[in-house]
Amino acid sequence: MTAAISCQKDNNNPLLQREIPTEAAVSAAATSVTVTTEAALKTAIANAAPGDIITISGTIRLTSTLQCLKSGTSSAKINFTGGTLDCSGISSGWGVKVNGSYWNITNMVIKNAPDCGLVFQYGGYNYVYNVTTSGNGDSGLQIYNESHDNNISYCKSNDNYDAANNGENADGFACKLSAGKNNKFDHCTANHNSDDGWDLYGQPYTVTITNCTATNNGFGGNGDGNGFKLGSSGQNVPHTVTNCTSSYNLASGYDGNGNTGHITTTGSTGTGNGKTLFYRIY
Template sequence: MKKQISALAALVILFASCLKVTEQAPTDSATGDPTRSANTQTTVNAVNTTVTTESALKTAIANAKAGDIITISGTIRLTSTLQLLNSGTSGSKINFTGGTLDCSGISSGWGVKCNGSYWNITNMTIRNAPDCGLVLQHGGYNYIYNVTTTGNDDSGIQIYNSSHHNYVLSCKSNENYDAANGGENADGFACKLSGGASNKFESCTANHNSDDGWDLYGQPYSVTITKCTATNHGYGSNGDGNGFKLGSAGQNVPHTVTNCVANNNKAWGYDGNGNTGHITITGSTASGNGKGSFTRIY
C-alpha cells in the first residue's frame, strides 16, 4: 500500500511541474479594464530586461515575446528607427516602458515604428525624430499610455496604414514641427491616410504643434476622441492650425468627439474639413480660435 501511495504522489508532483504557471495582472487604474492596458496573465518564461544602450534595446525588442517586459533606464540615443515587429497575445502583451528615446541620431525616418500587435507602450518620452515620433503602422490592439512626443519633424503619434483597435491614453504631444514643409504636416496626434477601425484617444493633450492638434485627414474608419485638449496650433508658414481636424473632403465618415477642449488655435477649434459624415460632438468647448469654434460639422 505504501508503494502505491508513493507512486501516486510522484505522479502528482510530475504533473504539477509541467503546468504553465500564471498570475493575474492588476487592473489598469485609469480604465478599470485589464484587457486594454495590463497583461491578464504572465508566464514564468517571460523575460524582464532593463536596457541602457541602443544595441541592448534593439536586441531585446527583436527577441520580444508575449509577457516580456523591456524597460529603458535613462536616455537612449537612436541611430536608426526602432521597429516593433513581434506580437504579444490578447492575454499576454509585450510591455515596453520607461525612459527617453532621443531620435536625433536617426538620419531619416520615424523614431519608433510598431507593426506588431498587443504591445503596451508606456511611460516614456520620444523626441527629436526626423519624421514622426511614434507610428502604429500595421497590426492592432496596442495600448499607448503616458507617452510624451516632442520636437519631432512630423506628427508626434500617428496611427496609419490599417493599424486598428489602438487605445491612446493620457499622452502628450507638443512642439512637433516639420521645418522642411513650413509646418504643414506635424500634428500632435494623427489617425489619417488609411488607419484601421476602432482607434481611440482619451485624456490626451496636444499643445503648440505646427499643423493641427488632431488630424483625421483621409481616415476611412470612425475614430473616438474623449476628454482631449488641443491648444495653440498652427505655427509655421504652412500650418493649418485646427484644434481637431475631423476628416477631409469627399469623405463620409462619422467620428465622435466627447468632452474635449480646443483653445487658442490659429484656425478652427473643430473642423469637419469637408467630411460629410455625421460627426458627433458633445460636451466639448472652444475659445480663442482664430477662425471660430466649429465649422463644417454635419
Template sequence: MVKAGGMSLADALKKAKSGQTVVIDGTVKSGAVSLPAGVNLAGKNNATIDFSQTSGSSGRGITLSGNGSTLSNITVKNASDNGIFISGSNNTLKYVTCCYNEDAGFQVSNGGANNKFYNCKSHHNADAKGENADGFAVKLHSGEGNYFENCVAEYNSDDGWDCYAAHGAVTLVNCQANYNGYCDGIYGDGNGFKMGGVDNKTPGKAAHLDPLNHKLIGCTAKGNYANGFDRNNQSGVVTMKNCISDSNKGNNYHWPLTGKPSALGYKVTFGKAIIEDCTNINGKVNITGATLKGNCKGF
C-alpha cells in the same frame, strides 16, 4: 533593461518575445526601431528615447506594425519623421509623450485599428514646411476603433488631430488641442480637431467622400491658429458633446453645410453634425451644417 551605456534598444527588441516587456531606464539614444508584435515597452526614471540619430523620411522613431503591444511611461523625441508610427492594431499607449519630432508625434495609418491612447501628449512637433507635423495623425487609411482619452496636442506646427483620408471613425474623450499651427518659427494649418472626409490617396480610385461618424466628448480646443473643431469636408455625422472651443483664430466651430473640396472639384452637401451641450467662448462659428442640442452656450 535598456539604459545609457548598456544594451541598445534595438538589440533588446531583437531578443524580446511576445508577452515580454523591455524596460527603458532614464534617457537612451537610439536609431529607428520596430517593435515586434506583442512586445511591450515600459519606462522608469523619466524614461526618454532620443532618436536624434535618425535622418530623413525613413527616420520614424518607433514603428508598430504588429498587434497587441503596450507602451507606457516613455517620452519619444527628436525623430526625423514620426515619433511613433502605428499600422498595427489593438495596441495600447499610456502616458506616452512625443515631442520635438520632424513629423506627426503619433501617426496611425495603413489599416491600424482599435489602438487605444490614454494620457498621451504630443507637443512641439514640426516639419520644415509645417504641413505634416500634427500632434495625432489618424489618417491615410487608418482603420476603425482608434480611441483617445485624456490626450493633449499642443504647439505642433500643423494640426492637433488630423483625420485626413481616414477609413474609420475615431472617438476622443476629454482630449485637448491647444495652440497648434505654429512651432519654433514654423507655421502650418493650425486646426485643433480636423476631422477629415475626402480620400484622394487610394490607388486606382477617384477622390471620394468617406463618411465617418466621429465622436468627441468633453474635448477642448483653445488658441489654435485656424479652427477649433473643423469639418474638413467630413460628410459623416460627427457628434460633439460637452466640448469647449475658446479663442481660436479661425472659427471655434467650423461646420458649414456645403463645400467644394479641391480634390473633388464640385460642390457637395455634407451630413449634419451634432453639437450637444457645447460651449463657444470668444470666437465666431459657422454651424450651418450642424444641429445644436441640449444646453449649448455662446452660439
C-alpha cells in the same frame, strides 16, 4: 563599450507548470530586461516575446528607427516602458515604428525624430499610456495604413514641426491615410504643433476622441492650425468627439474639413480660436 543589460527569469516548479494553461505558462516564463544602450534595446525588442517587460533606464540616443515587429497576445502583451528615446541621431525616418500587435507602450518620452516620433503602421490592439512625443520633424504620434484597435491614453504631443514644409504636416496626433477600425484617444493633450492638434484626414473608419485637449496649434507658416481636424473632402465618416477642449488654435477648434459624416461633438468646448469654434461640422 559593453551593452548594459539585466535579465530576470521566473523558474517554476515543473510539476505545477504542467497544470496551468499554455498562455499563462508563456506569461510566467516572460523575461524582464532593463536596457541603457541602443544596442541592448534593439536586441531586446528584436527578441521580444509575449509577456516580456522591456524597460529603458535613462536616455537612449537612437541612430536608426526602432522597429517593433514582434507581437504579444491578448493575455500576454509585450511591455515596453520608461525612459527617454532621443531620436536626434537618426538621419532620416521615424523614431519608433510599431508593426506588431498587443504592445503596451508606457511612461516614455520620444523626441527629436527627423520624421514622426511614434508610428503604428500595421497590427493592432496596442495600448499607449503616458507617452510624450515632442520636437519631432512630423506628427508626434501617428496611426495609419490599416493599424487598428489602438488605445492612446493620457499622452502628450507638443512642439512637433516639419521644417522642410514650413510646418504643413506635423500634427500632435494623426489617425489618417487609411488607418483601421476602432482607434481611440482618451485624456490626451496636443499643444503647439505646427499643423493640427488632431488630424483625421483620409481616415475611413470612425475615430473616438474623449476628454482630450488641443491648444496653440498651427505655429508653422503653412500649418492649418485646427485643434481637431475631423476628416477630409469626399468622406462620410461619423467621428466622435466627447468632452474635449480646443482653444487658441490658429484656425478652428473643430473642423470637419469637408467630411459630410455626422460628427458628434458632445460636451466639447473651447475659446480663443483664430477662425471659429465649430466649422463644417454636420
